Amino acid sequence: MKVLKSRLIVNGLRLLWTGLAVWHEHAIFLYSVHKCVWPDSEIQVPIESSPPPAHVLIVADPQILDHRSYPGRAPYLTYISQLLVDLNLRKxxxxxxxxxxxVVVFLGDMMDGGRFTMSDDEYEEYFRRFKSIFPLDPRISQYFIPGNHDTGLGVSPQFSEKAAARYTSHFGPLNNRVSIANHTIVLLDAPSIVDAGHVQSVPGGPIEFVQAISNSEDPNPVVLFTHIPLSRPDGSSCGRNRERGTIRRGTGFGYQNTLGKSASDFLLDSLRPSVIFSGDDHDYCEYTHSFSSAGKSRHAREVTVKSFSMAMGIRRPGFQLLSLVPPHSMHGSLSHADSLCLLPDQLGIYLSTYIPLLVLSLIIICIANIHRTCFRQQVKRQYTPASTNSPSYAPLTGALRSRSDTGRPLDDWLQYPSDDDDTGTLPRPTPSASKKSARPIYSRSFVLFGRRRRITIGSDSVTALSGTIFSCCGNENVPKSRGFAAGFLYDVWTVAIYPLAIFAVLSWWMFR
Structure with missing residues (x-):
């Protein structure tokens, strides 16, 4: 009975881990996105015959890792981190x-080490890895803007002189302008604005690009995409969707938290954007800029989009959904709306689910094997004579020897004496015990082909059925005589094999 309970515990743990592997490694991602909806209900379509809203998916800072990402970490740990983060990005x-x-728009920092000096072959392999993580149907338009990890920011001997040229040849122009649903989409090279030090026009640079758009007097609403957020007072609230802190001014090696105030005012006055989307900060932030243009007071809402990666210091990665419809003359109507879509807390799954449950499972398996081992020892002591030289134990010793000659494991026989034994050397159950054990669990009579028949299900049948079930589950080869260490390791493997197989299959499917 104790062995049966041990098998039930092991199979219960195996079922639990299998279910968790399916849920946390695949289903939870679909469930999280299933709760997200395009914000079409917040905008007004001009007329019934108008085309449906254009849907733009905005991704910020995927920042896929390479061997330079964690310089103080052992190479094998860096490699494991890279595999886990890549797998999370793919899911x-x-x-x-x-x-x-x-349409899909990437807000910069596509590759964590794209700015560093490397060979052309290494960059090509790095880029192919990015494209394999983010495959996209050719019918879906995609646009990119450079981030400080793509082209560099500031001066450093570690930054490649080819960084900007490599970016342009693989991702597209540094500055770009497209039209979607009668909205002017401005894709800005923000790191170059920071490198300029102040607002000045450089041939082919972002300032000249912005001035050209301003002089064109485009009547369509402007949607500005910039990797670096615009300037705002320190301590400004970021809204309820931010995990912690706020965006503050600051600079460091290869980064600057916000654009300067003069550059930000220039962009607001020149472009008069209806909405702004930025990245770089990795966490969500919502802030409304106030500015004056042509003597009128204007407002522009800026959304700093969450990083898409689990490795950027936030617990819940995410992306932004933007719906656009052609603007119309209805007073107070909106032609654009956006909403946040959160992804699962992958780090929380590892730290708050897998690790505690792993420790608990090991403790349960350990206790189950201690009970099994102690029970086996107890049975041995019960049926083993104190001295085999004593004449009074001669029949029992002979019986044990004859049982061993059958090729059946001795401990197995000691725990489960055969009912058809005819040696008479072991004590048989008392009549009351036999009657109790023989009492049927289910009994019913019926007439079939003119004769009364009866179906009876006894406890022996249930025991045999349980054995068959465990046999199908792969536990039929667990000897009752297995020691604690061997039994513990066997049970751990029995519990782990199915979730590990699911994890391996899902990983292969994601990386293929």
């Missing part, structure tokens, strides 16, 4: 594509 991206966007 998140496959789930995000279920939103079926029309």
């Amino acid at each position: 998140s991206w496959r789930a995000a594509l279920h939103m079926r966007p029309d």
